[in-house]
C-alpha cells in the first residue's frame with residue numbers, strides 16, 4: 037500500500053491523541069507513515085522530512101503538537117504538501133496554547149487547524165481523506181459510506197442513560 041499521508045508529532049506523548057488520526061486512516065484503507073519530529077528537539081529531522089515530503093509522494097501531512105506547537109507551522113514553511121495541524125491538549129493551558137500556536141500563521145504559509153485533542157486528530161484523518169478523495173473515486177465511495185454510517189448511528193431522540 038502506498039503511503040500518501042504523513043502523521044508527525046512533536047513527542048511520543050502526543051501519540052494517544054494522534055493515533056485517532058491513524059485509526060480513521062486505517063478504517064478508510066489509507067496508507068500512512070508515522071514519525072516523531074520536533075522543531076525544537078530535532079530540527080534537522082524536521083528539515084529533512086519537509087525537504088523530501090513531496091518527492092517521497094506524501095500528499096497530506098497531519099502534524100500534532102502541544103504547548104509551543106511550532107511543528108505544524110515550521111513543516112508548512114518547508115513543504116508545499118498541505119499540513120493539517122492538531123493542537124494537542126496540554127495540562128497547564130488546556131491546549132489553548134497549542135491551538136493559538138498552530139492557528140495564527142502569517143499569510144503565505146497556511147496550516148489547516150483542527151480542534152484541540154483527540155476529536156481534532158480524528159477530524160484531521162477525515163480531512164486528509166477528503167483531500168485524497170478528490171482524485172480517488174474508490175476512496176470517495178468509502179468516505180461517503182463512512183459518513184452515511186455515522187449519520188445513521190445518531191439517534192433521533194435522547195434516552196435516559
Ligand SMILES: Nc1c(C(=O)O)ncn1[C@@H]1O[C@H](COP(=O)(O)O)[C@@H](O)[C@H]1O
Pocket residue numbers: 045046047048049050073074075076077100101102103104105106107108124
Ligand atoms: N510542540 C512541540 C514541539 C514542536 O512544536 O516542535 N516539539 C515538541 N513539542 C511538544 O512538547 C510537548 C511535551 O513533550 P514531552 O511529553 O516529550 O515533554 C508535546 O505535546 C510535544 O508536541
